[in-house]
Amino acid sequence: MSPTASAPEKRASRAVFPFTAIVGQEEMKLALLLNVIDPKIGGVMIMGDRGTGKSTTIRALADLLPEIEVVADDPFNSDPNDPDVMSDTVRDLVAQQQEIPVAKKKVQMVDLPLGATEDRVCGTIDIEKALSQGVRAFEPGLLAKANRGILYVDEVNLLDDHLVDVLLDSAASGWNTVEREGISIRHPARFVLVGSGNPEEGELRPQLLDRFGMHAEIRTVKEPALRVEIVEQRAEFDQNPQQFLEKYQDKQQELQQKLVSAQELLPSVKMEYELRVNISSVCSELDVDGLRGDIVTNRAAKAIAALEGRTEATVDDIRRVIALCLRHRLRKDPLESIDSGYKVEKVFGRVFGLEMSSEETGTATSNGVRQGVR
Numbered sequence: 001m002s003p004t005a006s007a008p009e010k011r012a013s014r015a016v017f018p019f020t021a022i023v024g025q026e027e028m029k030l031a032l033l034l035n036v037i038d039p040k041i042g043g044v045m046i047m048g049d050r051g052t053g054k055s056t057t058i059r060a061l062a063d064l065l066p067e068i069e070v071v072a073d074d075p076f077n078s079d080p081n082d083p084d085v086m087s088d089t090v091r092d093l094v095a096q097q098q099e100i101p102v103a104k105k106k107v108q109m110v111d112l113p114l115g116a117t118e119d120r121v122c123g124t125i126d127i128e129k130a131l132s133q134g135v136r137a138f139e140p141g142l143l144a145k146a147n148r149g150i151l152y153v154d155e156v157n158l159l160d161d162h163l164v165d166v167l168l169d170s171a172a173s174g175w176n177t178v179e180r181e182g183i184s185i186r187h188p189a190r191f192v193l194v195g196s197g198n199p200e201e202g203e204l205r206p207q208l209l210d211r212f213g214m215h216a217e218i219r220t221v222k223e224p225a226l227r228v229e230i231v232e233q234r235a236e237f238d239q240n241p242q243q244f245l246e247k248y249q250d251k252q253q254e255l256q257q258k259l260v261s262a263q264e265l266l267p268s269v270k271m272e273y274e275l276r277v278n279i280s281s282v283c284s285e286l287d288v289d290g291l292r293g294d295i296v297t298n299r300a301a302k303a304i305a306a307l308e309g310r311t312e313a314t315v316d317d318i319r320r321v322i323a324l325c326l327r328h329r330l331r332k333d334p335l336e337s338i339d340s341g342y343k344v345e346k347v348f349g350r351v352f353g354l355e356m357s358s359e360e361t362g363t364a365t366s367n368g369v370r371q372g373v374r
Contacts, residue, residue: 034307048196285350
């Protein structure tokens with residue numbers, strides 16, 4: 001069978017809803033795309049109603065991404081060209097100038113179950129084998145599988161705080177270290193961390209929430225025409241996935257190429273000093289603890305410029321991402337009914353000398369979705 005005949009069959013067997021076909025939820029889609037372009041943004045926390053397509057969107061994003069080169073039969077998806085994303089074993093082989101077998105594979109999207117243990121997440125060391133045979137017997141966990149991919153934690157607000165800490169530490173450092181009985185093993189663990197949850201079922205502790213780079217709020221679509229469009233699209237996909245995928249194939253390839261180009265362009269993107277000072281002024285005026293807010297907003301603004309093929313980040317780029325980067329870092333007053341995204345927008349407008357339109361103000365307060373993201 002020819003490659004052209006086998007590829008569609010492989011794609012049909014996965015039956016993943018295409019990312020470009022997803023209607024609405026622009027905040028969530030933008031935050032995910034920016035984290036793919038620059039994983040150092042630090043992941044996305046998606047909070048919103050049940051049944052709003054959170055997991056569908058994340059699976060669609062993983063399916064959209066191009067295949068990556070990995071070291072064949074390596075459990076950590078080591079990059080054959082980047083020593084910073086290689087396991088110690090592969091690095092030793094490179095140092096010995098041995099030939100490294102290379103394969104291509106799809107970007108992994110790893111689901112972390114709510115009841116997962118720390119051993120399941122981080123991996124385990126077989127002490128008996130290590131002591132009796134003198135080898136480092138390591139059983140990789142979900143963090144190893146997620147390296148260079150996406151790690152998705154649904155209902156992250158119900159996950160044990162200790163496990164959330166482990167995930168965030170690995171995401172920040174890019175490495176997972178397992179220690180037991182004096183034996184220590186580490187492996188690369190660079191992934192885009194995506195958490196989702198329903199605020200009705202409990203909030204994350206502020207110190208954990210702050211560790212997520214961006215925070216997207218999603219709501220159930222209210223407009224009847226849009227709801228009908230979403231229902232009809234899903235019915236069309238379920239009835240004939242292959243035909244539906246072919247309908248969106250060109251758009252998928254176009255967006256995939258935009259992401260690849262953006263990743264290549266990102267190191268060249270600059271931002272004026274005055275804009276960086278203004279970002280820090282907004283963070284200071286909002287009394288944001290630490291410097292994560294400043295760093296993430298700078299990164300996100302550059303990533304959106306790269307996505308649109310530009311090498312200079314603008315005020316408009318900052319406007320489109322600043323609420324996503326800062327709203328979850330504000331100290332909450334339980335008696336306050338104002339949406340935190342609106343508060344960020346208001347201070348942004350004052351510091352940058354811009355006024356929000358009444359349409360944007362109304363959108364921000366009623367939906368938590370800003371017109372500028374669209």
